[in-house]
Amino acid sequence: MSSRSAFSSQRSGRSPTAGRSPSGHRASSTTARGVRSTSNSVRASSSTARSVSNSTRPRATASTNVADLFHAKYGRMDTEAELERRIIKQLESELIKVRKQHEKSMGEAANLQRLLDERGREHDKVSRKFHNLRTQLDDLNRQVAATKDEKVQVGMLVERQKEQTFAASGNLSRYHLAVKDLHKKVTELTEQKTNAEAANAALRAEIKKLNQEAATLEQGNLALQKQMDKLNELMYLKFD
Known part of the structure; x- marks a missing residue:
C-alpha cells in the first residue's frame, strides 16, 4: 500500500x-x-x-476457447x-x-x-562598531574645533606675551644699565670706605700717639707742679 x-x-x-x-x-x-x-x-x-506481441501473435480462430482467452x-x-x-x-x-x-x-x-x-550577528557587531567610531569621530571633531579655538586664543596670548617680553626686554636693558651704574657706585663707595677705614686707622694711631704724649705731658706737669710746690715752700720759708 x-x-x-x-x-x-x-x-x-x-x-x-x-x-x-x-x-x-x-x-x-x-x-x-x-x-x-x-x-x-x-x-x-x-x-x-x-x-x-499482438501483431506477431496468430489470429485467433473461431474455435478459441474461453480458457485460452482467460489465460491470455x-x-x-x-x-x-x-x-x-x-x-x-x-x-x-x-x-x-x-x-x-x-x-x-x-x-x-x-x-x-x-x-x-x-x-547578521557580524553585521550587528559591525554596525555597533561603526556607530561607536562615528561617535568617537564626532567627539574628535568637537575636540578639534575646541582645539582650534584654543589655538587662536593661545596665539593671541603669545602675541601679548611677545609684546610684554619686548617691553620687558627694554626694561631689562634699562635695568642692566642701572645695575651697571650701581656696581660702579658700589665700587666707588667701596674704595671710599677702604680709604676712610685707612684714614680712621691712621687717626686712631695718631690719637693713640697723642694720648700717650698727653699722658707723658701730664706726668711731666705733675712733676713740675711738685717742683713748683717745693719752690713755693722754700720761698715762703725764706721770707719768714
Missing part, C-alpha cells in the same frame, strides 16, 4: 516531502518530474511491446503487474534519492540559515 500511495503521489505530481522547505520542494518536484517521465517511458515501452488476459495482467512492480521499485528508488536529496537540501538550508544568522 505504501508503494502504491507513493506511486499515486508521484503520478499526481506531489512529493511526499513537499512543504518542508523551498529548496527541498524544488528538488522533490524536479525529481518527481523525472520519475513521471521515466514511468511514462516505461508504460509506452510496455504498450509497444504488447502491440508488437491474465498473462497480460501478469505482464502489466510485473511492469507496475518494476515501476514501483524504480519509483521507490527515486523516492529514496529524493528523500536523501531533501535531507541534504535541509542540511544545506540549515547551514545557510546558521551562516545567515552569523552574518
